[in-house]
Amino acid sequence: MSYMALYREWRPLVFDDVVEQEHIVKSLKYSVKTGRIAHAYLFCGTRGTGKTTMAQIFSRAINCREPDNGNPCNKCDICRGILSGSILDVMEIDAASNNSVDNIRDIRDEVIYSPSHAKYKVYIIDEVHMLSTGAFNALLKTLEEPPSHVVFILATTEPHKLPATILSRCQRYDFRRITAAGIAKRLRRISAANGIEVEDRAIRLIASISEGALRDALSILDQCISLGSSKITYSDVLSITGTANEQLVSAFLNAIIKRDIGGILMLVNQLVMEGKDIAQFIASLISYCRNLLVCKMVEDTRDIEDILDVSGESLETIKSQAACLGKEDIVHIINELSGLESNLKWSNHPRVMLEVALIKICTKTAAAATAIAEGTGPEQELQKAGNGVYPGQASLINPESPGNRLKAGITDNQDNPGTLDDLAKAGIPDADCITEKHDSDNINLNEIWDETLKELGNAGKTVLCVILRKAEIIKLNPNCIGIVLPGNEGVNKKIVSQASNIKLIEEILKDKLGGRDVRVKCLTEKDLGNAETLNPGAVKGETAKGCQNGIPDDKHVKKMLDFAATLNAPFNVCEE
């Protein structure tokens, strides 16, 4: 006889041997003891949790001549007959290959005959979710009221695919994923029985990789055993499963924290050269980030140790890394990576995709860093004060999309109006952070504007260019330029107001103005009109606010008047 895979060799033969699933074992045993056998059972749960095994044990237990406390004896002629397959009263049907109506009709025609040896005729219909609709419906009547000697056991990984009419006719048992501890215990027992020593770390790793499926765990153990050595080490398991070891994952996270794109590219290279599986790696990176998040959220160290299954020294590393990241940052990383995980199967170049995702994560950190650097003093101080904290990692926010705008890390500066964030939100010209020394009004704004548009076109911003061509440009104050879009084109305003676009325009203008910082604000004519009609002082107020440090500027007032004239809007100037 050829070698039998561990998961087949170690398939439990009695209820007591089943790993976990106590809730099911208990009730099935009880029904065997009391003889209250239902006519239809539905076993569902993920792969490798014991559905088929349980069905097989149950089919023997109800037929066994001398059940021992609900367990089949596996010694009587019936049990042995069922085990060897010589008694045909227990039938295991592969519904995935026999999924047509005709197959079900065969069953329906057969059920009326009483069992040949055993007490019950048991139909184990495995992978039942693959039956066709017709087949399900053909089964309904038989499933509802079968002859008293018939028991159906349906097993499936996907109960949501079954019609409600089937579900309501069955006693449903949901199999839980097996806990890591349960898997580890089983692995230890099996390896001991095979005379093989397995490192404790290795067992823990197998248990965590197999995600609650015992069959996966045993498959991995089986592969380790076939390596031929008498002791299985942590690195054996790593190389067999293509998993990256914890140090490498931790190194990646360090690189992310430091925004070290070069380092990340090198690490990806190392990962690929070692032949690691990229999908597997992303999964471990995600679970590592999850550990960080747990560290961040849970205060009590003892609790952390309970939740995370990690060794002492790696816990220290995780903690120090968690201290360097805000919780929104971690959530952001996890989101980004899980998006990547689902897109990976479409790609030919998982490596490039991984690089892109990691770079994106890093550049967002970088963008946030610039945002903070451009802000006012208190933040910079805060940055310096947060010793050991790298600039920019405080928040991985994406200033481009307001939806993603997360206030991370820095919480005590929310009242400070100086951040780029607040600026973008309110669109209010920022008078505080720009000095008045570059006050030069002899620049022809329109000429500069034309050049700016040309440059935008060259940069490939065709749409932006087209929109802005129709726009008027006004000076709101010495350091703030308003772009007024014709009509009430909210969509165009939205496009122009995108942080990246505004930033680009600002940069080009800065260039044209000889290195002078300007702020750009986007308005529509209606905005202006509304503001003016509803509150004639508003526009003026804005102007005045811009110039609050100096004497009101005549030329500005003149410009505004000119502009008001072109708009044909009422505009009053009042002195304060």
Added chain:
Amino acid sequence: MGLGNVVNMSGSPGVNSFNSLNSFNSVNNPNNAGISVVTGFNGFNNIVGQKEVIGRLKNSLKRDMVRHAYIFSGPRGIGKKTVAKAFAGMLLCSNPGENGGCGKCLPCRLFLENTNPDFCVIERNEASIAVDDIRNMQNDIAIRPLYSNRKVYLVADGEKMTVQAQNCLLKTLEEPPGYGVIIITTSNYDALLHTVCSRCVKYAFVRNTDEEVRLVLGSRTGLRGEELDFIVQYADGVIGKALDVAASGEFMSLREKVVDVILQLPGEGLKKFFEICTFFMENKDNIDKILDIMLLTYRDIFISLFRRKEKMPDFADLKLDFTSSKLHFTGLKDKTKNKISDAAVSFSPGKLVANMETIEYTRRCIKRNANFQLAIETMIIKLQEG
């Protein structure tokens, strides 16, 4: 066996290609041709790289721990099928040696002639592997082997199995008859059902080193110099891909064209838009390759941008060594190369990352049967705009 043309019995072209692949050492050496068949059968001897996988397979055979279900996973062209067939040859041989079958016993001789009924390849070139293919296999596996004490089934490109087909396979895969061995090869492990994966032992094939690819490519095609360099780098450690690219001469010219298109994209506005669209429409059949080239080119630009540290002052203090991080510039004409380096300056890193994502997004759309023209046009606009 009534398997029709669905299940390719050993006489299929697939198996022939296995022999030729397997004996590439002797291809350029006609004097050796007589022996090449035998060396071809020598199984693992002629497989370059994959030492770990092969070592584990051999070990399991030696210790009589052959499993009933395997998944060989790795990039397309890495040699999964070659290894699978070499392994099958060993499994069927009545007196296997260290590295392959003996080549003398009846099963071996039949295997060499591709007529061993105990070895079955389930392969579909274009279409997906359907339930009926698997059902045929299930009927066939119930018949005891004729000449060996094993019967080996090779499901090539397992990800091509439909969901129904995979489900259909489950029970057989879990508990085949004692003599049955099922090997599934796949270039996309994640496309297989969890329930399938959990029943199999996974063997991950790693990429070959560039030296290995160079050696094989050089000896098989006689390529030298820059072209060899480029293909070796493009293949990214996959010998099959390298051979494929080397065999199709048009690839190189296609690449020049695509790079040109990429460089034309920014700043041209609508002027060239339709011209570029036409280019894509004309090369619809090659779209996957084109998107590959675009993706890799943008990656090149990114890395060359990275090399100019002055563009990214944030990273100026980093000491970087990109010798091991692959650039694919080699093999391009000098003019194009310079153009790429020049172009790098006009891209911001964020834009490049966004572009790479756009390309992958487009690839997904096309694979999900989105309207081709719309998908491409949207991509071009996005690449232009950013």
